[in-house]
Amino acid sequence: MTSSSGASRMSASCLVAETIWKEIESTHKVNDDQLWTLHFLFGKNFEGATRIVDQRGVNKISAHPSGRFIFQVTGESRRKDQYLCFAENFCACHSFFYDVVNRGEQLCCKHQLAARLAASLGSYAEVNVSDEELALLLSRI
Numbered sequence: 001m002t003s004s005s006g007a008s009r010m011s012a013s014c015l016v017a018e019t020i021w022k023e024i025e026s027t028h029k030v031n032d033d034q035l036w037t038l039h040f041l042f043g044k045n046f047e048g049a050t051r052i053v054d055q056r057g058v059n060k061i062s063a064h065p066s067g068r069f070i071f072q073v074t075g076e077s078r079r080k081d082q083y084l085c086f087a088e089n090f091c092a093c094h095s096f097f098y099d100v101v102n103r104g105e106q107l108c109c110k111h112q113l114a115a116r117l118a119a120s121l122g123s124y125a126e127v128n129v130s131d132e133e134l135a136l137l138l139s140r141i
């Protein structure tokens with residue numbers, strides 16, 4: 001529909017995924033076909049993401065008054081680490097740096113997928129903070 005400068009660099013699979021996220025967003029439901037395709041695109045990471053969303057592991061931290069937001073995603077390890085994550089382009093976890101940025105083997109990590117899935121379904125907890133608090137959070141990444 002619209003083309004930003006970033007869109008032209010997206011791979012075909014990203015575009016497919018993007019279309020599916022939009023569909024899920026419009027219905028707040030995910031059907032078997034969509035699940036199948038997302039699983040095909042993202043494999044194990046998507047399985048992890050669905051588990052995280054099922055366990056209500058996604059918080060959306062919204063800052064006022066700017067309206068900026070970031071997702072906080074609970075990891076699957078026993079320590080239940082929480083990662084700050086922008087669904088489109090950043091996660092604070094190791095997998096993001098090693099598998100996504102360094103090696104380019106994955107399109108994104110499971111926390112980003114969990115954030116995207118939760119955002120599309122509307123199944124996240126909303127946490128309201130001030131802009132100062134958000135800035136402080138981001139400065140610690």
Ligand SMILES: [Zn+2]
Nearest residue numbers: 091093109111
């Ligand atoms: Zn991550």
